[in-house]
Amino acid sequence: MKLYYFPISPNSRRVIAVLHHLGLDCDLQVVDLSKGQQMTPEFLKLNPNHMIPTLVDGDFVLWESNAIMQYLCSKVPDNSLLSTDAKVMADINRWQFWQASHFGRACGTFIFENIIKGALNLGEPDAQELVKGTENFHRFAKVLEEHLTGREWLVGNHFTLADFSVGSFLDLAVMAQYPMEGYVETARWYNAIEQIPAWQSSAPAKVS
Ligand SMILES: N[C@@H](CCC(=O)N[C@@H](CS)C(=O)NCC(=O)O)C(=O)O
Incomplete structure (x- = not known):
């Protein structure tokens, strides 16, 4: 997996916290918002909203931090960050x-x-x-x-x-x-x- 993120973004940090808590392996790739790197054609193909965080897992691309967090949780059965109730x-x-x-x-x-x-x-x-x-x-x-x-x-x-x-x-x-x-x-x-x-x-x- 690869996560496109920007260091001081709260939307990025909570995804990284979930990765760490669950012990999941993921490459982290900075998209420097101060340099407009979210507007490059390569990145826009991944996320046409030009926003981080964006997760790539094989051929699956997911944006929206809260959806990413839930997706990461689905990889680790019985974790306490979400609930089956x-x-x-x-x-x-x-x-x-x-x-x-x-x-x-x-x-x-x-x-x-x-x-x-x-x-x-x-x-x-x-x-x-x-x-x-x-x-x-x-x-x-x-x-x-x-x-x-x-x-x-x-x-x-x-x-x-x-x-x-x-x-x-x-x-x-x-x-x-x-x-x-x-x-x-x-x-x-x-x-x-x-x-x-x-x-x-x-x-x-x-x-x-
Ligand atoms: N609802 C989105 C918000 C993401 C968001 O606002 N990302 C900001 C940085 S914190 C961004 O990438 N802004 C760049 C832009 O709008 O061009 C999420 O939760 O992932």
């Missing part, structure tokens, strides 16, 4: 869809305005976008905070794909300046994710 699996799916539809996008405003614009010389953060983004962030962050109150993990009593999917966006909380004040349960939960060996080993190398 229909309701538990639906709950894991719920959080993965919620991340893709809502929480990731809410965080994405801050990532774009406070990280990507600076890195790609696209100008100063847009104050109006950040005001709208702050409102949207709180809308969904409150849901997460409330759900985590009295729970160790998002689903059941051990970590699952749900935690890797939603948690992956908190990796950039400080750098992207999410308005995290008061979200104590969320901070406590993300700190627990940071203790997971596969999460630690999937961390992008620090740039000094």
Whole structure:
């Protein structure tokens, strides 16, 4: 297998964490988004959305990080990242869809305005976008905070794909300046994710 990825991408990191947790062999190939490598004709043949992560397994090509994570889990029977119980699996799916539809996008405003614009010389953060983004962030962050109150993990009593999917966006909380004040349960939960060996080993190398 080969995974096309970009180091600081949360969408990539959670796939790499799954590979590490399951002990699966996979070549990692950087697609340098800062150089526009996702727009090359070779890469567009794999993913016409020009996005990483993208997995190639023989003649099977799969994009969308949450689908990739579930596909990787299907290779290792009885692993604890997903469940054979229909309701538990639906709950894991719920959080993965919620991340893709809502929480990731809410965080994405801050990532774009406070990280990507600076890195790609696209100008100063847009104050109006950040005001709208702050409102949207709180809308969904409150849901997460409330759900985590009295729970160790998002689903059941051990970590699952749900935690890797939603948690992956908190990796950039400080750098992207999410308005995290008061979200104590969320901070406590993300700190627990940071203790997971596969999460630690999937961390992008620090740039000094
Ligand atoms: N829903 C997709 C989102 C993937 C995504 O947003 N990838 C970004 C980097 S984190 C990307 O490749 N952007 C490059 C582009 O849009 O040209 C997933 O979960 O895989």
